[in-house]
Amino acid sequence: MAKLDARTRKALPDSAFALPSQRKYPLVDLNHAKAALARAADPSTAGAPATIRRAVLKKYPMLKKA
Secondary structure, X not given: OOOOOHHHHHHOOHHHEEEOOOOEEEXXXXXXXXXXXXXXXXXXXXXXHHHHHHHHHHHOHHHOOO
16 A cells, blocks of 8 residues: 655645545545445444545445446
8 A cells, every 4th residue: 555644644635534514434445445435344433434435435436246
């Protein structure tokens, strides 16, 4: 996974995040998208799992399981 430092993360537009209002779960590459999906499935995730999943699959439809 590409390292995302604080400066780069702050420079990302809100649209680059699965939860843009909270600026959580950056979707800058495929590995970050996979990580967001994994964390959305975790019961301790405070965000909305369905919203995260929808945002990831919109940007990376190839991650949709058959």
